[in-house]
Amino acid sequence: MRLQITIDIFDYWNALRGGRDAPLKSQIEPGAIPHLLSSLFILETEADRHIRFRLAGTKICDLFGRDLRGERFSALWANGQHEDIERTAQGVMTHAIPTLFNATGYSTAGHHAAFEIIMMPLRSPEGGCDRLLGAIAPATAASWLEIVPLELLALDRSRLLHDKFGRMAEAEPRRPVEVAAEKQATFGRAMLRAMSHFLHGAAAR
Template sequence: MRVQTTIEIFDYWNRIRGAADAPLKSQVEPSAVPHLLQSLFILEAREDGDIVFRLAGTRICDLFGRDLRGERFSSLWAHGQHADIERTAMGVMDHAMPALFNATGYSTVGHQASFEIIMMPLRSSHGACDRLLGAIAPVAAASWLEIVPLELLALDRSRLLPEKFSKVAPAELRPINEIVAGKSIGFGQAMRRVVSQLLSVEAR
């Protein structure tokens, strides 16, 4: 992992899961990571097998120029990669093991940018891994990302993160409370309240 957003949310996921292979969705507290909410998403597996967005942060929706709630996760990707993306997402749930994607995003007018995407399993109250907590973040800042929507993501690499990678060395990551204390929140109070409420519903 190279992007601070994915590093921080992975660290948070590790903290709340403790000794378990995956945390309960009720353990996710939006107030613990307020500065990350706009880049986070939650996926759910439907009975028909589709994996869809239950929640997508404002920055993710802005990247694609639309509200992604209820949309299939694979719809963001190049057509020939839909099956691979869905299999990987199901693997994260089935094996309770996080996955990391490296992808290239292409805009509707031909721009391109590198992205890092992480997905981590969440368990429901009855014990099944049926939700995914994740983040999408550009590897480097690009001014056009705030103006021109992405048309699709093309997968460059994906990998499951085995147990030996699931505990991050303390020197690599600062505690979440130190990060929050050292930075101001970078998005509007109203939108933060909406996203926090949606995540709070997920935690029940």
């Protein structure tokens, strides 16, 4: 992580979880992180099994030029990545391992900018992880981001973040894509391999 927004929200999430793999969703206190709220989102799995925005901060909605509440998270991504992004978000909840994306955002006017996106699992009182806390932050300031909405995000790189075992698993680097992602190895399979490797190594310790 290189951006202060993603560092701050990860540190907050990490402090809340203590020795557990994920904090309870009821532990999130907006008043404790007022400077981050506009860049944060919460995802949840709906009855249709798709992962949708429960909440999205004002800066995130402004980036895409619309209110994202109720929209599928995968809809923000390039064609060819929708299923893999949704599968990965589900994997973060299933395995309770936070994930960091480096992505490039593209506008219809031809602009592009780099982003960091983090997703961290939240547990329900029943014990399962059924929501994700996350943040989207641009890597550099760009004046056009305030007036031209993003059309899509394309994945560059992904990493599984977990300090419980003192190491970090990383998926293969990705080149930015515009729309044709089918020629690349899919992100979802790479992340599932990384998760499997990470969990297998942890179990062997």
